[in-house]
Amino acid sequence: MTVLYAEDDENDVFFMRRAFSKLGMRTALHVVSNGRAAVDCLDGTGEFADRVRHPLPSLLILDVKMPAMSGLEVLQWTRAQPEFNHLPIVVFTSSTQYADLAFSREHRASAYVVKPANLEQLPLLVHAMLDAVAAPRPGDVALDFPQNLLRPD
Numbered sequence: 001m002t003v004l005y006a007e008d009d010e011n012d013v014f015f016m017r018r019a020f021s022k023l024g025m026r027t028a029l030h031v032v033s034n035g036r037a038a039v040d041c042l043d044g045t046g047e048f049a050d051r052v053r054h055p056l057p058s059l060l061i062l063d064v065k066m067p068a069m070s071g072l073e074v075l076q077w078t079r080a081q082p083e084f085n086h087l088p089i090v091v092f093t094s095s096t097q098y099a100d101l102a103f104s105r106e107h108r109a110s111a112y113v114v115k116p117a118n119l120e121q122l123p124l125l126v127h128a129m130l131d132a133v134a135a136p137r138p139g140d141v142a143l144d145f146p147q148n149l150l151r152p153d
Contacts, residue, residue, distance in 0.1 A: 001025075001027045001028070001058040001059065001130065001133070001134070002027070002028045002030065002055050002056070002057045002058050002059075003020075003027055003028065003029050003030065003057055003058065003059045003060075003061060003130075004030050004031075004032065004038060004041055004042070004057035004059070004060050004061070005029060005030065005031045005032070005061045006031075006032050006033075006034070006035060006037070006038035006060070006061070006062050006063060006066060006071060006074060007031065007033070007061075007063045007066070007092075008033050008034055008063065008065075008066045008067055009063070012063070012115070013031050013033075015119050015122055016029065016031075016061075016122070016126070017029060017031075018122075018123075019122040019123040019125075019126045020126060022123045023123055023126060023127055023130075025127075025130065027130060028055075030054065030057070033066075033067075034066045034067045034068040034069065035062075035066045035067075035068055035069025035070055035071060035073055035074040036068035036069045037068070038060070038062065038069070038074045039069060039074055039077055039078075041054055041057075042056070042057075042060070042078060042081075042084065044056075057087070058087075058088070058133065059087075059088050059089075059090065059129070059130070059133050060074075060078065060087055060088070060089045060090070061089075061090045061092050061129075062074055062075060062089065062090070062091050062092065062093075063092060063093055064091060064093040064095045064100055065093070065095070071091060071093065072091070072100065072103050072104070072107075075089055075091065075103075075104065075107050075109055076107050079107050079108050088110040088111075088132075088133045088143060089108075089109050089110050089111075090109070090110060090111040090112075090113055090129060090143070091104045091109045091111065091112045091113070092113050092115060093112075093113075093114065093115060094114065094115050095114075096114055100112075101149060101150075104150065105150055109150060110142055110143045110148075110150070111129065111132075111142060111143045111145070111147075111148040111149075111150055111151075112148065112149040112150045113125070113129075113147050113148060113149065114147075114149070116147075125147055128145035128146065128147065129143065129145060131145070132144050132145040132148075
């Protein structure tokens with residue numbers, strides 16, 4: 001599995017890398033530092049044209065507030081591309097604003113997750129996300145894990 005993580009905060013990237021490392025899973029984590037780079041990676045343009053070095057992800061994790069293009073703009077762009085209709089997209093943010101959650105729901109994010117305050121919980125959260133992505137899902141259903149605010153009740 002390949003995960004593309006779009007995040008501009010170096011501390012958040014450090015802790016995400018650490019969480020993936022602690023899991024010891026065979027998951028490649030590719031990190032880009034802004035939304036424009038995430039789109040370029042998905043589109044296979046510029047420095048991301050080499051699909052051996054930059055394969056299409058099995059999961060896209062987006063921070064909301066990033067330079068060049070926000071995570072919500074990346075979500076909107078991605079869902080407008082038919083080839084990415086079934087790509088699981090997790091909006092992973094510190095934002096608890098209802099407008100961000102509503103936008104994510106409207107643009108068919110697979111999950112909306114508020115970053116944990118206790119970073120020791122991050123490996124468990126990442127494990128739950130990856131397990132949910134690996135589980136078969138009918139259509140464009142939200143990923144089923146407890147921290148997903150888009151899960152059906």
